[in-house]
């Protein structure tokens with residue numbers, strides 16, 4: 001690692017940047033984690049957030065979508081197709097918008113707290 005400047009793991013994760021330097025891109029595709037940070041050379045190959053981001057997305061998007069649908073139904077009594085047109089695309093769009101930053105935050109916090117499974121020897 002080149003610099004000793006502390007990096008806020010939440011800020012680095014939300015920006016989808018390397019958790020060590022906050023500079024290099026964390027992802028090389030939409031969700032594929034880079035093998036190595038381009039800026040500081042941090043080995044990211046062992047980084048694995050598992051199902052963590054999906055759990056938070058299900059909870060966050062579920063609450064937003066369900067309460068929005070309930071409010072709309074109670075306040076306006078629209079036909080069913082209005083719910084389908086509004087809430088299905090909203091759920092998909094919110095999930096796609098949130099998955100990258102949430103995965104970035106989870107990986108950055110994993111790195112920050114040294115919780116990666118790669119650090120354990122002889123477990124498997």
Ligand SMILES: [Zn+2]
Nearest residue numbers: 018021037040
């Ligand atoms: Zn880096």
